[in-house]
Amino acid sequence: MTPPYGLILAGGRSRRMGRDKAALVYHGLPQTEWLRALLEPFCQEIFLSVREASESPQGKELVDRQPGEGPLGAIASAFEAYPEVPWLVVACDLPYVQPTLLQALLGAREGGRPVVSFESDFDGKSEPLCALYEPEAGETVRRAFSAGQRCPRSVIEELGVELLPLPIAGALDNVNTPDEAAAVEDKLRMPWARLQVSYFAQLAEEAGKTQETLEGAFGSLGELYERLRERYGFSLDRSRVRVAQNEEFAHWGDAPLAQAEIAFLPPFAGG
Numbered sequence: 001m002t003p004p005y006g007l008i009l010a011g012g013r014s015r016r017m018g019r020d021k022a023a024l025v026y027h028g029l030p031q032t033e034w035l036r037a038l039l040e041p042f043c044q045e046i047f048l049s050v051r052e053a054s055e056s057p058q059g060k061e062l063v064d065r066q067p068g069e070g071p072l073g074a075i076a077s078a079f080e081a082y083p084e085v086p087w088l089v090v091a092c093d094l095p096y097v098q099p100t101l102l103q104a105l106l107g108a109r110e111g112g113r114p115v116v117s118f119e120s121d122f123d124g125k126s127e128p129l130c131a132l133y134e135p136e137a138g139e140t141v142r143r144a145f146s147a148g149q150r151c152p153r154s155v156i157e158e159l160g161v162e163l164l165p166l167p168i169a170g171a172l173d174n175v176n177t178p179d180e181a182a183a184v185e186d187k188l189r190m191p192w193a194r195l196q197v198s199y200f201a202q203l204a205e206e207a208g209k210t211q212e213t214l215e216g217a218f219g220s221l222g223e224l225y226e227r228l229r230e231r232y233g234f235s236l237d238r239s240r241v242r243v244a245q246n247e248e249f250a251h252w253g254d255a256p257l258a259q260a261e262i263a264f265l266p267p268f269a270g271g
Contacts, residue, residue: 001109004086004132006043007078008035009071011051011064012092016176022092024175026184031092033058042102043088049074069145071129072152076145079138091129093174095184100215104167105132114140115156118172119163122230126163127172128152169216169227190217193256197228198263203241207232221245222252225264241266 010022010032017024027034032048036059039046047060051067065077071091078087088105090097101118108116114137118127129152133141137159144155166172175181195214204210207228218224221243228234243250244263256262 002086003044004042004088004106005078005082006036006039006046007062007075007087007089008032008039008046008048008092009074009089009129010092011049011067011074012071013068017178017181021175024095024181026095026188031095035090035092035094035097038097038099039088039090039102041099042106047078049078066145070150072141072145072150072155075133075152076142079133079135079141083138084135086135087133089129089131089133091174093176094130094172095175096168096171096173096187097130098168098171100167101130101171104164105130108164109134111162113161114159115161117156117161117163118166121166121169121172121227124231126153126156126161127166128156129174130172131156167215169214169218169224171216187217187219190219191255191258192217193258193260195224195256195259196261197224198261200263200265201268202236202266203232203234203264206234218256220253220255221250221262224256224262225252228264236266 012021014021022032023030036046045060047062049064050061051064053061053063062078062081064074065080066073075087075089105116109132114134115131117131120127140159141155175184193216197214198211199207199209222238225238238252242265243252244265245254245257245260
């Protein structure tokens with residue numbers, strides 16, 4: 001299959017952050033440079049989507065033809081410039097993106113989806129700003145933008161594509177405020193864990209599954225449960241659930257171990 005072009009979305013105004021999000025440094029490099037290095041193994045060309053051309057560009061730029069109109073306009077501009085290529089799109093405010101995610105997007109191209117996108121950790125909808133857009137999606141993107149749509153999620157919903165499960169919890173958390181930016185360093189220092197998570201009784205019913213594997217950095221078992229509660233809409237708060245790690249009851253403040261088996265146990269009927 002044709003290798004994609006990469007598109008780093010860096011044309012926003014960063015109003016909530018109060019400074020340019022694209023220039024923030026979390027990994028020893030400005031975000032745009034770090035993302036460019038991350039995309040290089042997967043893309044034949046990489047473009048930085050910008051509101052206006054830089055005086056001294058650090059790489060190839062793609063000027064947004066309608067600046068200030070959001071990320072859908074930037075993606076539409078990319079398809080106007082190069083309509084015959086797939087676009088691997090990543091927003092500049094995603095400091096937790098991993099190569100594993102990009103590999104998963106590219107690996108799912110065989111399924112014939114016009115857009116390959118992950119399911120959000122938080123609301124179950126698409127993650128359009130770390131996604132792969134095939135050429136056949138270009139006309140839908142441009143038509144939707146011309147019709148006044150500004151939400152990329154609405155385009156993915158219109159296309160009716162099946163979403164991929166997010167393989168790394170929290171990997172697409174974006175950073176929009178100074179407080180969120182200040183927390184990035186602490187989150188990046190958290191130990192990485194690959195967890196086998198089991199759900200029982202009511203929690204299994206609400207999750208629609210009894211077991212899954214999760215990867216990510218979690219400060220505590222309580223943080224893990226709250227993230228899963230947001231994802232699956234668990235009706236039970238932590239005070240009514242017990243947690244076990246490697247077959248021993250644990251405390252919510254305990255950190256997940258690197259290769260742990262985690263079980264969430266709600267009250268059982270009759271006991």
